[in-house]
Amino acid sequence: MHTPHDWITTPITADLLRGALEVEHTEHGVLPHRLPARARAQCADGQLAMAEAQPSGVRLAFRTRATAVELDALRTRRNYVGVPPRPDGVYDLLVDGRLAGQASVPGGNTLTIDMSSGSTEKQSGPPGTLRFTGLPEGGKDIEIWLPHNETTELVALRTDAPVEPVPDRGRRVWLHHGSSISHGSDAASPTAIWPALAASLGGVELINLGLAGSALLDPFTARAIRDTPADLISVKIGINLVNLDLMRLRAFTPAVHGFLDTVREGHPTAPLLVVSPILCPIHEDTPGPGAFDFDALSTGHLRFLAMGDPAERAGGKLTLRVIREELADIVARRAAEDPNLYYLDGRGLYGEDDFAELPLPDQLHPDAATHRRIGERFAELAFTGAFADRGD
Incomplete structure (x- = not known):
């Protein structure tokens, strides 16, 4: 003692x-x-x-x-x-x-x-x-x-x-930006959030800019990423834009380009991985805004609802499916001049089969077991692909 x-x-x-x-x-x-x-x-x-x-x-x-x-x-x-x-x-x-x-x-x-x-x-x-x-x-x-x-x-x-x-161990630094899911949502502990699990499996140092409710293509966030030393960068874009009903497709596409342009000002050649949303059935084809389910709340449960109308997609409202298609197209067009830019469909981290086995308890956020699955999947896909250590 x-x-x-x-x-x-x-x-x-x-x-x-x-x-x-x-x-x-x-x-x-x-x-x-x-x-x-x-x-x-x-x-x-x-x-x-x-x-x-x-x-x-x-x-x-x-x-x-x-x-x-x-x-x-x-x-x-x-x-x-x-x-x-x-x-x-x-x-x-x-x-x-x-x-x-x-x-x-x-x-x-x-x-x-x-x-x-x-x-x-x-x-x-x-x-x-x-x-x-x-x-x-x-x-x-x-x-x-x-x-x-x-x-x-x-x-x-x-x-x-x-x-x-701690002396410098020479490990690469991975900076990740995303929503509450990247922030940690309902993970069991700080090393059990999916980015921490992936960083451990990938042997890298994590800087986590997962910001609950706040992955909104804000220019100041792009500048923070631009100005922070990092060897590997990923940005997970989509769910917050939908559940806040923040912008329409006309604004979304230039905003993504501007965000990536700003990041590239500080990291012109670092591997940069654009990740689209994981599966979230309530918002796949139904726009936001999202809202609390007050009927569930009255019974002591926290759940979310999608309040938009699928017909509003014709007017430019965003859904997760629309965002995935647009992000894939943006990355494909930019990659012709940016060979270190990559795209990862978030449904490869958590898709329909995963939802059937491990549903989102509140319809929006993964639980502890799902964080582990997403972290393992990300490590498998990213650190053998966009983030592979090629010794250069």
């Missing part, structure tokens, strides 16, 4: 964090951001602010001989009126790349959201502490992956031996 004087407190600085594009100093500690301040300043949307501040794919990473680690953190979790509380956010401990422990932090803030009225109530609470003990002796790489679905302010890091940043 360690007494307080045994602990070494190490300041939490950017060189101990991976997967964050920026670190904000708060009254409590540091808050990792997945979009830079300049991007955040260009959009006042509360959904985006919540999503980018949830540290999906962000992890503390350091080398140490410590056998015990403590982390103080202040969480902000969300509850929905009428829906059973979400599970506590999970911290995954990796030792030399292998899962060695899991824990949650007590206390923290709670946002209670009433979806019928749109109101939000915040209840403040104190930081909590998680502790991992009994770690192997000797030098080792430690990663603590932060909860993908809880805003997390890091307050203090304590160990029983000094820590230092």
